[in-house]
Amino acid sequence: MNAPLRRVGVVVMILFGLLFANLNWIQAYKADEYRNSDYNGRVQVAEYERKRGNIEAGGRALATSKETTGELKYLRTYPDGAKYAHVLGYKPVNLAATGIERIENDFLAGTSDQLIGDRIKDMFTGDQTGGGNVLLTLSNKAQDAAYDGLRNNDLGVKRGAAVAIDPRTGALQALVSMPSFDPNPLVSHDSKKAQAAYNELEQDANGPLKNRALTETLPPGSTFKVVVAAAALENGITKDTEIPAGSSYTPPTSGTPIRNAAASICPEAQVTLMEAVTESCNTGFAKLGVRLGADAIKEKARQFGFEQDDLTVGQLGEDGLPVAASHTGTMQNADGGDDPAALAQSSIGQRDVRMTPLQGALIAASVANGGSQMRPYLVRQLLAPDRTTSYYTAKARELRQPISGQVASDLRDMMVSVVENGTGRNAQINGYTVGGKTGTAQSAPDRPDHGWFIGFALDKNGTPISAVCVELEQAGSGGSAEAAKIAGRIMRAVIADPGSR
Numbered sequence: 001m002n003a004p005l006r007r008v009g010v011v012v013m014i015l016f017g018l019l020f021a022n023l024n025w026i027q028a029y030k031a032d033e034y035r036n037s038d039y040n041g042r043v044q045v046a047e048y049e050r051k052r053g054n055i056e057a058g059g060r061a062l063a064t065s066k067e068t069t070g071e072l073k074y075l076r077t078y079p080d081g082a083k084y085a086h087v088l089g090y091k092p093v094n095l096a097a098t099g100i101e102r103i104e105n106d107f108l109a110g111t112s113d114q115l116i117g118d119r120i121k122d123m124f125t126g127d128q129t130g131g132g133n134v135l136l137t138l139s140n141k142a143q144d145a146a147y148d149g150l151r152n153n154d155l156g157v158k159r160g161a162a163v164a165i166d167p168r169t170g171a172l173q174a175l176v177s178m179p180s181f182d183p184n185p186l187v188s189h190d191s192k193k194a195q196a197a198y199n200e201l202e203q204d205a206n207g208p209l210k211n212r213a214l215t216e217t218l219p220p221g222s223t224f225k226v227v228v229a230a231a232a233l234e235n236g237i238t239k240d241t242e243i244p245a246g247s248s249y250t251p252p253t254s255g256t257p258i259r260n261a262a263a264s265i266c267p268e269a270q271v272t273l274m275e276a277v278t279e280s281c282n283t284g285f286a287k288l289g290v291r292l293g294a295d296a297i298k299e300k301a302r303q304f305g306f307e308q309d310d311l312t313v314g315q316l317g318e319d320g321l322p323v324a325a326s327h328t329g330t331m332q333n334a335d336g337g338d339d340p341a342a343l344a345q346s347s348i349g350q351r352d353v354r355m356t357p358l359q360g361a362l363i364a365a366s367v368a369n370g371g372s373q374m375r376p377y378l379v380r381q382l383l384a385p386d387r388t389t390s391y392y393t394a395k396a397r398e399l400r401q402p403i404s405g406q407v408a409s410d411l412r413d414m415m416v417s418v419v420e421n422g423t424g425r426n427a428q429i430n431g432y433t434v435g436g437k438t439g440t441a442q443s444a445p446d447r448p449d450h451g452w453f454i455g456f457a458l459d460k461n462g463t464p465i466s467a468v469c470v471e472l473e474q475a476g477s478g479g480s481a482e483a484a485k486i487a488g489r490i491m492r493a494v495i496a497d498p499g500s501r
Contacts, residue, residue: 048072053108053131053385055088055100057138058499063088063101068189076101076187082180083147086211087138087321087378090183094191095198099321100134100378103314107132107382107391114391118384132391135381137171139164142466145493146174149470149486157451157482159473161212161357164490167365167456167464169396170374172313173494174468177212179204214313215324217354218471221439221480222280223452224301224349226363226411229277231292231300233407239414242270243291245284254341258286258348261440277414278422280438282348289347294331294338297347301328303402304363305373306355313358315379316394326359327352349441360454360469364436367415368456368464371408375399415455419484424455426481427488432465432495433458436487438480443473451479457491466494 051074055063062084065074076091078084089099097105106112110119110131118129146162153160157178164174185197201209210216237243245266250257259282260266266281276284289297298306305311306326314320329352331343345351358376366373375397382392403411415435418424424436436455443450451472457465468490470483 047109048074050074050110050128051130052076052091053110053133055104055108055134055136057084057136057143058140058497060140062136070189072189075189078183078187081182081184083143083176084138085180085183086177086213087136087175088183090186092187092194092198093189095186095194100136100314103319103321104134104379104382108134110385114382115384130385132385133383133387134379135383136378137166137173137380137394138175138378139173139494139497141493141497142174142490143176145489146176146470146486147180149489150176150178150472153472153475153482153486155451155472155475155478155482157472157475157479158206159212160471160475160483161216162468162470162486162490163213163357163361164466164468164494165361165365165376166374167369167467168374170316170365170376170399171380171394171396172376172378173466174490175213175378177210177216179206179208181208211321212471212473213357214321215356216471217324217326217356218450218473219350219353219441219443220355220360221349221441221450221452222282222285223360223363223437223439223454223469224347224353224355225277225280225285226367226415226437226454227301227304228285228289228292228297228347229273229414230304230403230407230411231296232273232288233410234300234403235292235296237273237288239274239410240272242272243276243284244287245269245271245276245281247283249283249286249344251286251290251340251344253339254344256341258282258344274414274417277437278417280418280423285347286344289343290338290340294343294346297343298328298331300402301326303400304366305359305400305402311376313376313378315392316375316377316397320378323358324356326355329353349439357469357471360452360471361467364415364454364456364469365464365467366402367408367411367435368458368467369408370405371403372401373399412456412458419455423480424453424484426485427453427455427491429457429488429492429495431460432491433460433462434488434491436484438484440480448474448476449479451475451481451483453480453483453487455484455487455491457495466491 089101091101188194309325311323312320423438439452441450456467468487
């Protein structure tokens with residue numbers, strides 16, 4: 001054999017070797033990936049042979065499947081449309097699943113290892129047992145109040161979020177992001193229609209697919225003063241200690257003065273910490289922050305949950321909906337020393353401070369629960385397809401303890417004063433003790449301010465019932481008062497729905 005033929009033979013053998021190796025790679029390592037690919041038509045048909053389990057809350061089916069006459073046997077439906085969209089997500093034919101539909105997909109689809117007994121039984125009976133059922137912690141009444149309150153707010157605000165949580169357990173009672181979306185068109189078996197519906201939502205400037213309650217971070221304004229007040233209480237200051245205030249304060253290194261929202265707010269040279277919280281005294285907290293120092297404030301914020309980038313909300317300790325980290329930002333100079341101007345602005349929730357609505361609710365919940373912050377969760381129980389067996393039941397557990405019981409008690413008193421005597425009056429509930437903190441945060445020089453409220457409700461025995469955070473993006477004047485009103489309605493709804501607690 002001459003040299004050219006030998007070279008051709010060698011090349012052919014190498015190509016056959018590579019082809020053989022590739023086939024083995026596919027069969028040994030890539031088989032499961034291809035078998036389970038969303039783009040595998042045979043897998044899709046097989047997946048839709050089994051009825052997907054329900055997602056429920058308070059005995060109400062929020063996501064269910066109905067039989068069809070098409071090639072795909074079952075169609076996923078969401079009876080409440082947009083109301084629960086950011087919690088449930090959606091399970092489309094060709095697009096990626098989101099929300100609870102994603103994180104509990106195996107159990108809902110019936111392919112989870114927990115349901116192997118049902119699948120073995122099907123081998124003998126020839127049946128296709130449906131998927132398992134996921135029960136959520138949400139209160140239907142609280143979710144209604146949050147959704148309707150945001151959507152029909154008196155200021156015409158288009159974007160915002162609301163979160164309510166049981167301070168004693170961490171169970172989420174409501175979670176709404178505005179604007180929302182109807183997930184039903186996204187799960188259409190007509191892939192072109194589903195893709196078109198998704199494209200329309202994706203291109204919407206208001207970002208309806210974004211879960212603002214968990215992933216949007218905005219300057220929290222004066223709600224951050226609760227964190228600064230906690231740091232003060234742990235550094236020798238009591239709620240009755242007088243701190244410097246005044247109508248204006250220009251920090252060292254800055255020519256920009258910090259002023260209060262109105263001339264009537266703490267014009268005195270000194271006010272008590274209680275008065276500073278009640279009146280939301282910017283000058284008092286700016287000076288207090290400079291006095292405490294950046295390390296104390298950043299550390300206290302961290303203890304409340306700021307900077308945590310691995311928190312999820314689903315089952316306890318399992319994969320869940322991702323939560324963006326809240327941040328305090330930089331308060332120091334390049335040499336590591338405190339920057340008084342940055343520190344003063346940060347202490348009133350401006351500058352680089354950013355917070356999610358969930359973090360705001362967790363701060364209020366920690367205060368209401370005696371200083372203990374419980375791990376937030378959404379999944380209450382996993383039930384077998386026939387609902388006779390529970391494969392998972394949530395058991396509350398502490399996430400962290402950011403403050404002592406005494407500090408929590410003092411903060412409760414100050415936050416109650418805000419609702420009874422200060423800027424949070426709209427959150428009052430007859431027969432219940434309500435505490436809170438409003439916040440107005442600058443968004444940009446040419447844009448309206450954000451409006452915030454964080455708060456809690458206690459029964460006559462002092463037992464915490466609910467903690468909430470409501471955020472109205474670029475709400476402008478009256479935004480925090482409107483947020484307090486919506487928060488009050490959510491907490492009243494929780495009170496009216498004792499079965500959810």
